[in-house]
Amino acid sequence: MQKKNLHALMHTSTHKRSYCANFLVQQAAHRGAEKRGNMEDRRKITIADVARAAGVSNSAVSYALNGRPGVSPETRDKILQTAHNLGWQPNRAAQSLSAAKSRSIGLILDGDPSLAAVEPYFMRLIAGVTQECEKNNYSLVLRRASTAQAEVPVIEQWIASGAVDGMILTNVEAHDARFSVLVDHPDFPVVALADPSMVPHLPTLFSDDVQACSMVLEHLTQLGHKSIAHISGPENLSHTQIREKALKNMCEQQGIQYTSIATDYTSEGGTAATLELLTRYERPTAIIYDNDVMALAGLVALRKNGFSIPRDMSLVSWDDSVLCSTVSPALTSMYRDVVNAGERVTQMLLALIDGHEAPSQKEKPYTLMVRSSTVTPHHA
């Protein structure tokens, strides 16, 4: 039925490109062949098929395919050969059921992952995670929830259903709603991307945001800045809290004026917070933005209000995307290798799944990319 459709479709499109034409002929031939043995073809090839073809028992096949002792070298070769010839692949569900392992790990996208400001982060993280998964023949199972709270049932399901062997926890919040499920199941492997102080009961891969803060501050104070503002992400995120506290403490210690506004990582939030800063009596001479989208928005907003950048205001962006290096003036920013973090957090999780220890680790340090948006302020 389907096949007839395809046929018709193909024949009518033959004059489009001879490439298609050829393709279609092969298609047709192939389909013709298929019609015959269809019912039989449908069945997937199992270990029993291989056993029959090789003239051995199922268990011999299993041993051979899993590289275990119990078969003679010759038998093993013969089995491997016929398995390959038949195009056998282990049935995932059967393996999982038998082993009580899914060979999958889970990641839940929370908040709005299509929010421009968080897209690059998640995508890079996923790139790293999948990269490492491929190496170990694991799959990444991706699900989605609107809030940390909404992740709870997904996690419960994962644990009870055995759909994944472990998971990666991102966007940790203070008093995170997910903690209690995880505490109830201390043997479910989990690695968090968060500061250990915020997640004392789980191994974490953490970025050294405190050190990053001190790098930024050192850069700015060396240029002569005495009044600095911080336009941050959402207050309840552990990331935000750590940066906020670190910057505040350091500024106090060094006698630097410090002010901050928490916002939401969006372009609009960045614009609004920047404008709010300008209305304050004492204006800062430098602004640190918690991401690049807000930094760009700030740059544009400042210009519209007659500021020349970097002359009248120095800007630092916390995330370093192409945007920072492409825009003019290029933005000084903190670079963090998120792809690598994805790889490492996956390594840790797989170690945990394999029953090893996975002590918390530090990410590669941030790099401060000094570009054109930070200069010595007027009065200095």
Next chain:
Amino acid sequence: MQKKNLHALMHTSTHKRSYCANFLVQQAAHRGAEKRGNMEDRRKITIADVARAAGVSNSAVSYALNGRPGVSPETRDKILQTAHNLGWQPNRAAQSLSAAKSRSIGLILDGDPSLAAVEPYFMRLIAGVTQECEKNNYSLVLRRASTAQAEVPVIEQWIASGAVDGMILTNVEAHDARFSVLVDHPDFPVVALADPSMVPHLPTLFSDDVQACSMVLEHLTQLGHKSIAHISGPENLSHTQIREKALKNMCEQQGIQYTSIATDYTSEGGTAATLELLTRYERPTAIIYDNDVMALAGLVALRKNGFSIPRDMSLVSWDDSVLCSTVSPALTSMYRDVVNAGERVTQMLLALIDGHEAPSQKEKPYTLMVRSSTVTPHHA
């Protein structure tokens, strides 16, 4: 036991620091307690446990939980209640094995998904796909390959292992290496995100790039442009070919000078192509970029060469990210609802998996976001 932990946790969390310390102590206590009943605790709850607790047979439980006839209303209620009390969740592997369905769909990230230029596209697509998956209780399995060619073994494995019930095909190329595997398995559900003319044997969800081209051209010609350049993505992508052909044809028909340079979607590529354009004898008065990263790079490069934008050159970006609306001048760009495309392509795939027809569909039309980067050229 667990509850006590949580309780304690909450009570102590009144002041920040002691929260951590206390938590650890309880953790330790918890683990200690675990050592005893470990063996029993480890076992997941199965249908047999529920049956025993409810005093019925396994099959009765199965019927009740799956909402099938075969159990009396009272029995059903009792079963559902005890299942819930015990925290039963179906074991995924067992269900998959029995049903020969994984309730998962696959997506392979190819090329370099952490390439700045493709990050937003993939992330939005994934956001849409997972969104729709959640609604239908499906999972998204994500894997990674460096090229279309490298996807082939992954696809073969998926098909033979039953790891996923179907897949979404992206970044289709001319003479795509993946076609032959898919042709060999015509019953494996696949939906492509590509123009039907490039994938005659698969249902597709396609954007109307031809219409989009005509919108852009109409906008530019109405402003008075007579010479237009196109800085495109990689030549072998079906997307690129379609846009290229459409723009070329339309320009010819309307007596507009047309030139194009294929590049790689990167910022560097955009810069280089833009500069190359400037060296040509006849300069265009407007440039269409195939993505926003290149458009921004072009804007900056033009400025560095003394061009005032939009006065000396009109710019159009094909993708509309925050970048386009935030930068100054804001870039005129083509908006495409990729999240929605992700949802719809998933709907199509799930329909196919359920044995329904899934005829090719058109995406929501592009919207031309007219902003400040396109104006009437000097000489007009």
Next chain:
DNA sequence: CTGAAAGCGCTTACAG
């Protein structure tokens, strides 16, 4: 070194 058999947790005809 090899084979017959039980088990993983679910579903589903098939008898009662």
Next chain:
DNA sequence: CTGAAAGCGCTTACAG
């Protein structure tokens, strides 16, 4: 309306 039993495809003690 309900229960006993076989089966999905693999793994793994356990006999030979």
